[in-house]
Amino acid sequence: MEGGSDAYVQRKVSATGRNFLLEASFYSNGCFLSISEGERKLGAISVALSSSSNTSVVKVIPSRNDPLFANTVAEKVASMINGICAVSFHATTQLRLEDMKAIMGEVMNIVEERKDKDGR
Numbered sequence: 001m002e003g004g005s006d007a008y009v010q011r012k013v014s015a016t017g018r019n020f021l022l023e024a025s026f027y028s029n030g031c032f033l034s035i036s037e038g039e040r041k042l043g044a045i046s047v048a049l050s051s052s053s054n055t056s057v058v059k060v061i062p063s064r065n066d067p068l069f070a071n072t073v074a075e076k077v078a079s080m081i082n083g084i085c086a087v088s089f090h091a092t093t094q095l096r097l098e099d100m101k102a103i104m105g106e107v108m109n110i111v112e113e114r115k116d117k118d119g120r
Contacts, residue, residue: 009110015102020091022103024110030084031077031111035070035103036091043090046070048078055079065094073107080111 007026012019023034036043044063048071049056057075059067070089078085095103 007114009114011106011110013102013106015098016096018091018099020099020103022106022110024107024114026114030081030086031114032086032088033073033077033107034088035073035107036088038092041090042088044070045086045088046074047084047086048074049084050075050078050082052082063089063091065091066100069095069100073104076104077107077111080108081115 009022009024009026011022013022014020018037021034021036021040023040025032034040034042043061044066045060047058047060055075055078057071057078059071063070066089070087073089074085074087077087
């Protein structure tokens with residue numbers, strides 16, 4: 001990903017009446033995603049690193065409500081950009097499938113738009 005740390009995107013997602021704020025900062029070798037319900041808060045943190053042959057992911061701070069969601073997002077984005085992806089995820093209660101789909105869909109849109117902008 002090109003463009004340095006000034007590449008910043010902010011979007012709102014609402015699927016089942018719950019409001020999530022998605023923020024993404026892109027760097028030349030990866031990105032940082034913050035997904036938070038309601039106000040901006042740090043939450044569970046997962047980091048993934050992708051190389052040409054595989055992707056590794058680690059939980060830095062585990063989530064009480066959705067133990068796999070931050071890992072899944074980090075791993076998918078890292079593999080899409082072939083770099084590092086750190087994800088912070090905060091939710092007040094466990095996500096429903098509709099929420100997960102809406103958030104993941106918007107994250108994929110953000111990453112695809114960024115890749116198109118960078119010409120990849």
